[in-house]
Amino acid sequence: MKRITITPAWYFSDEAGNQIDPTLFLLLEAVHRHGKLTRAAEDVGVSYRHAWNLLNKWGEFFGIPLAELARGRGARLSPLGEKLLWAEQRVIARLGPQLESLGSELNLAIQQQLEGVQPVLRLHASHGFAVELLPKHLRELRLDLQYCSPREALVALRRGACDLAGFHLPQGEVGKAISRDYRDLLKPRSHRVIGFITRRQGLMVAPGNPKGLRDLEGLAGGSLRFINRQAASGTRALLDGLLAMEGIAASRIRGYEVEEYTHSAVAAYVAAGMADAGFGVEAAARRFGLDFVPLAMEHYLLVCHQRSLAEPRFAFLLEVLKSETFQSAVKALPGYAPNRCGEVTSVEALFEETDPASWREASAF
Numbered sequence: 214m215k216r217i218t219i220t221p222a223w224y225f226s227d228e229a230g231n232q233i234d235p236t237l238f239l240l241l242e243a244v245h246r247h248g249k250l251t252r253a254a255e256d257v258g259v260s261y262r263h264a265w266n267l268l269n270k271w272g273e274f275f276g277i278p279l280a281e282l283a284r285g286r287g288a289r290l291s292p293l294g295e296k297l298l299w300a301e302q303r304v305i306a307r308l309g310p311q312l313e314s315l316g317s318e319l320n321l322a323i324q325q326q327l328e329g330v331q332p333v334l335r336l337h338a339s340h341g342f343a344v345e346l347l348p349k350h351l352r353e354l355r356l357d358l359q360y361c362s363p364r365e366a367l368v369a370l371r372r373g374a375c376d377l378a379g380f381h382l383p384q385g386e387v388g389k390a391i392s393r394d395y396r397d398l399l400k401p402r403s404h405r406v407i408g409f410i411t412r413r414q415g416l417m418v419a420p421g422n423p424k425g426l427r428d429l430e431g432l433a434g435g436s437l438r439f440i441n442r443q444a445a446s447g448t449r450a451l452l453d454g455l456l457a458m459e460g461i462a463a464s465r466i467r468g469y470e471v472e473e474y475t476h477s478a479v480a481a482y483v484a485a486g487m488a489d490a491g492f493g494v495e496a497a498a499r500r501f502g503l504d505f506v507p508l509a510m511e512h513y514l515l516v517c518h519q520r521s522l523a524e525p526r527f528a529f530l531l532e533v534l535k536s537e538t539f540q541s542a543v544k545a546l547p548g549y550a551p552n553r554c555g556e557v558t559s560v561e562a563l564f565e566e567t568d569p570a571s572w573r574e575a576s577a578f
Contacts, residue, residue, distance in 0.1 A: 250282060332526045406558050407516070440468060
């Protein structure tokens with residue numbers, strides 16, 4: 214069965230109604246990535262002349278060049294060109310997860326009207342790069358993927374609104390503290406934990422780390438601008454836990470109250486120069502060309518009902534998670550590793566010790 218994907222389309226316009234050609238944003242991204250207008254034009258599928266004219270037209274519109282071209286030195290975006298690029302990237306990063314969830318609902322509604330429908334697996338989980346991989350690998354199993362906070366996912370599992378829930382559990386003392394927030398939602402007798410991935414979290418900073426950030430203390434009491442994740446997210450819980458352990462008051466961090474809703478949106482915010490640092494996964498930092506200061510490791514785990522494990526759809530899920538194809542895809546993500554991926558354990562075993570030796574194997578990449 215074909216899968217429908219929702220892709221956003223929007224227009225940037227001024228008060229006079231002049232609309233920026235959407236191709237311009239593709240060209241800006243290609244120039245940023247390749248550093249050559251010839252390669253950028255080829256990548257976008259336009260002629261060199263058209264690419265040149267497009268940059269000139271909108272540079273004249275703004276009164277400032279969007280790119281700097283020098284013979285023998287390639288091309289690079291001007292400060293305004295970068296601002297336009299990252300503005301568009303922030304829109305994509307912020308809306309992407311919501312559109313994925315809507316697309317999942319639409320596909321499920323269509324499938325229910327067709328004969329010979331595929332089995333459906335309802336997954337509620339916070340947005341992440343490894344979770345994004347699942348629909349591409351579970352081809353014989355329709356995945357109804359809804360993005361939400363870790364606690365909302367576990368609540369949905371308890372009330373039967375989903376078959377599988379994803380949540381984060383940091384390693385070390387912070388993980389022990391955060392695990393208390395999950396204990397009331399996990400039933401040792403009826404729930405089982407499926408290993409998924411381990412990922413690295415830390416500070417996203419501008420290339421070259423111009424502010425010299427090495428730890429969270431570097432954010433406090435100074436002029437550095439910070440961009441945060443929303444309060445309900447697992448990443449925010451990790452950051453709050455790390456600050457509490459180090460005795461750093463959030464009020465000392467400029468911009469702590471400013472929030473974005475995905476790792477990519479945080480990275481785009483920093484890449485646009487709107488903040489000096491953000492907190493999130495390494496994969497988002499690398500995707501936006503940022504440097505990364507690692508501060509914590511955390512497990513991303515999946516939870517289901519024990520009775521569900523006897524069903525063919527869960528057998529197929531575990532087979533995919535254990536496959537070399539899927540695990541290779543996870544390893545290709547910076548800061549990610551498949552840790553006991555597809556292995557089932559009990560809730561008691563997980564909480565006997567928040568950071569047992571068997572769950573620490575992915576600490577060193």
